[in-house]
Amino acid sequence: MNDKPRYNYQKEIDNLRSRFGLDFVSVALVQPAEDRFVLTWQFVSGNINNRYKRIALQSGKGIAGVVFKTGKPLLMKNVNMDIGAKDLFNYPIIVAERLQSLGALPLWSYNRVMGVLLFGFRQENALTEALFHLIQEEIGPEFGSLYAKERVIE
Amino acid sequence: MIPLTGDSLTLLLGKMYENSIEAIFFIDRDGKVLAMNPAAENILDTDVIERMYRNEENSLCQSCQGYMSEQEAISCCNCYLVSPKEDFSSFQVYLKTRNQGIVPYAASYHLIDETSGTRIFMLLNLTKQFQTQEKLYQSKMLKYIIKAQEDERKRISRELHDSVAQELLSSLVDLRVIKYMNVNEDVLRKIQQTEISITRLLDDIRHLSVELRPASLDDLGLEAAFRSHFKGIEKNYGVLIDFSAELSAARYSNEIETVVYRVCQEAVLNALKYADTDQVYVKLFEQNGYLQLIVRDEGVGFILDSGEVKGTGLGLYGMRERSELVNGQLTLTSDIGKGTTIQLYIPLAEVRIEEEALQ
The missing domain is CATH 3.30.450.260 (Haem NO binding associated domain)
Known part of the structure; x- marks a missing residue:
C-alpha cells in the first residue's frame, strides 16, 4: 500500500517532540495483510516503557481506535476529567505512558484512515486548544506517505 | 419421661x-x-x-x-x-x-x-427466619440469573461465530477472487480497502463472540479458553499474563468451568484496572481433590474492608456468588504496595457425588 519510499517517521516524531516540548509522541499504523491489518503503535518518542509494543487495537477502542473509526482529530486536555478512573483501563497507551493531556490526529491514505498520530504531556491541561492547532498546522497536510487532512475527491 | x-x-x-x-x-x-x-x-x-x-x-x-x-x-x-x-x-x-x-x-x-x-x-x-428465607431466595434467583445470562451469551456467541462470521468470510473470499480478475487500478484499490474493512470487521465479530462466551470453553476446556483469552488481554490492554496450568487438559462439569472462567476473568480485569501493574500471574491446578485458581499481581494493593470502593463493588460480590454456585471458596488477600491475590478452591469430589446422585 505504501507507494512512496519508506518514510523516516522516527525522525519526524523526535523533531515534533523536541519542538513543542511534548512528553510523548507516537504513530500507529495499519499493518499489512499478514497481520490482519491490525493497528499498532509503530514509532514512539519519549516512551517510559515498552508496553506499547504489546498493544494491538481494535477499531473503536482506545485512543487510536476511536480516531481510526471516526476520522476526526481528538483533544483531551485533561485525561482525568475526560475519561475518569473507572474507564481509564480501556485506554492502555494512556495508562502505560501516564499521559494526562493529549491530542490525536488521523492520518489518511486514499480517503481511508491508515494511521494515527498521538502526542501528549504527562501533566494535566498542558495541551491547550491553541497548541493543538499549532501542532496540526506544523505537521501540515502531509505526514510521511500519509496526509494529515482528509481530502475531498473532485 | x-x-x-x-x-x-x-x-x-x-x-x-x-x-x-x-x-x-x-x-x-x-x-x-x-x-x-x-x-x-x-x-x-x-x-x-x-x-x-x-x-x-x-x-x-x-x-x-x-x-x-x-x-x-x-x-x-x-x-x-x-x-x-x-x-x-x-x-x-x-x-x-x-x-x-x-x-x-x-x-x-x-x-x-x-x-x-x-x-x-x-x-x-420471625425476622431471622425471614432473613434466612430471603437469602435463600436471593441466591436461588442469582443462580437463575447467572445461568440465564450464560445461556444467552452462549446463544449469541454461537450465532455470531457460526453464521455471521461465516457469511462474512465467504464475502471476503469472493473479494479476494475479484482481485485476480481483470480489473483496473482504481477498482483494485477500492477492493483492497474493502478487504481491509471486512477483515477488520470479521476480527471484531470474532472478538465479540469470544468475549461473550468463548466456544473453546465448551469445546476444549479451561486451559484453551484461558490461553486465547489472555492473548486477547495482552493485545487489548498491553498487560502480560503469566499463565501456568497443570490440568493436563482435564475437563470438569460445565458449571465448574464456567465459574472458574468467569471468576478468573473478573479477577484479571480487576488487576489491570486497579493494580497499576503490567503483569498478572494466573495459576490453575488440581490438588487434594480441589480445583484451585490463583490470580496474583504485584501491584499497588488495597486495604480490605476499608469501605473505599474503587469500582462498582459488584465485581467481588459477583465472584463470591459465582463460587458459591459450585460450593467453591474465594479468598482475597491484599497488601498496600505488595499486590493482591485471589484464590478460588472448588471441591471436586462433592460435586461428582452430587452429579452421580442426580443421574
Whole structure:
C-alpha cells in the first residue's frame, strides 16, 4: 500500500517532540495483510516503557481506535476529567505512558484512515486548544506517505 | 419421661413464662391484657406497657400494626381481638417494637379457659427466619440469573461465530477472487480497502463472540479458553499474563468451568484496572481433590474492608456468588504496595457425588 519510499517517521516524531516540548509522541499504523491489518503503535518518542509494543487495537477502542473509526482529530486536555478512573483501563497507551493531556490526529491514505498520530504531556491541561492547532498546522497536510487532512475527491 | 403433675408442672410452666424467648400475653374476653411475660415486656414500648397496666382498652392496638390475612399483607380487618371466632391458631402479625421498628411475628391466639374467656396470645420473632428465607431466595434467583445470562451469551456467541462470521468470510473470499480478475487500478484499490474493512470487521465479530462466551470453553476446556483469552488481554490492554496450568487438559462439569472462567476473568480485569501493574500471574491446578485458581499481581494493593470502593463493588460480590454456585471458596488477600491475590478452591469430589446422585 505504501507507494512512496519508506518514510523516516522516527525522525519526524523526535523533531515534533523536541519542538513543542511534548512528553510523548507516537504513530500507529495499519499493518499489512499478514497481520490482519491490525493497528499498532509503530514509532514512539519519549516512551517510559515498552508496553506499547504489546498493544494491538481494535477499531473503536482506545485512543487510536476511536480516531481510526471516526476520522476526526481528538483533544483531551485533561485525561482525568475526560475519561475518569473507572474507564481509564480501556485506554492502555494512556495508562502505560501516564499521559494526562493529549491530542490525536488521523492520518489518511486514499480517503481511508491508515494511521494515527498521538502526542501528549504527562501533566494535566498542558495541551491547550491553541497548541493543538499549532501542532496540526506544523505537521501540515502531509505526514510521511500519509496526509494529515482528509481530502475531498473532485 | 413421666407425666408431670401438680407442683413440678407449675414450676416448669412458671419457668417457661419467665424465660421463654416467646412473648406470651394473657388476654381476657374484652381484649384487655391480663398479664405478659418478660419477653413480651421487652419488645413493647414502655408507654404501651403502662397503658396496659392502667387497664386501658385496646392497649395492644397501640403496638399491633395488623396481621396478614388472605386479602392483605397487613390488615386490621376482622382483627383477632375483635372476632376471635375465626381461626387464629397460627398467623403472622406485625408489631411496633421498642427500638426495632415494625417486626413480623409468628402469632397464635387461642382460648385456654372457656369459663372466664381467657385467651393466650403468643409471639415468636420471625425476622431471622425471614432473613434466612430471603437469602435463600436471593441466591436461588442469582443462580437463575447467572445461568440465564450464560445461556444467552452462549446463544449469541454461537450465532455470531457460526453464521455471521461465516457469511462474512465467504464475502471476503469472493473479494479476494475479484482481485485476480481483470480489473483496473482504481477498482483494485477500492477492493483492497474493502478487504481491509471486512477483515477488520470479521476480527471484531470474532472478538465479540469470544468475549461473550468463548466456544473453546465448551469445546476444549479451561486451559484453551484461558490461553486465547489472555492473548486477547495482552493485545487489548498491553498487560502480560503469566499463565501456568497443570490440568493436563482435564475437563470438569460445565458449571465448574464456567465459574472458574468467569471468576478468573473478573479477577484479571480487576488487576489491570486497579493494580497499576503490567503483569498478572494466573495459576490453575488440581490438588487434594480441589480445583484451585490463583490470580496474583504485584501491584499497588488495597486495604480490605476499608469501605473505599474503587469500582462498582459488584465485581467481588459477583465472584463470591459465582463460587458459591459450585460450593467453591474465594479468598482475597491484599497488601498496600505488595499486590493482591485471589484464590478460588472448588471441591471436586462433592460435586461428582452430587452429579452421580442426580443421574
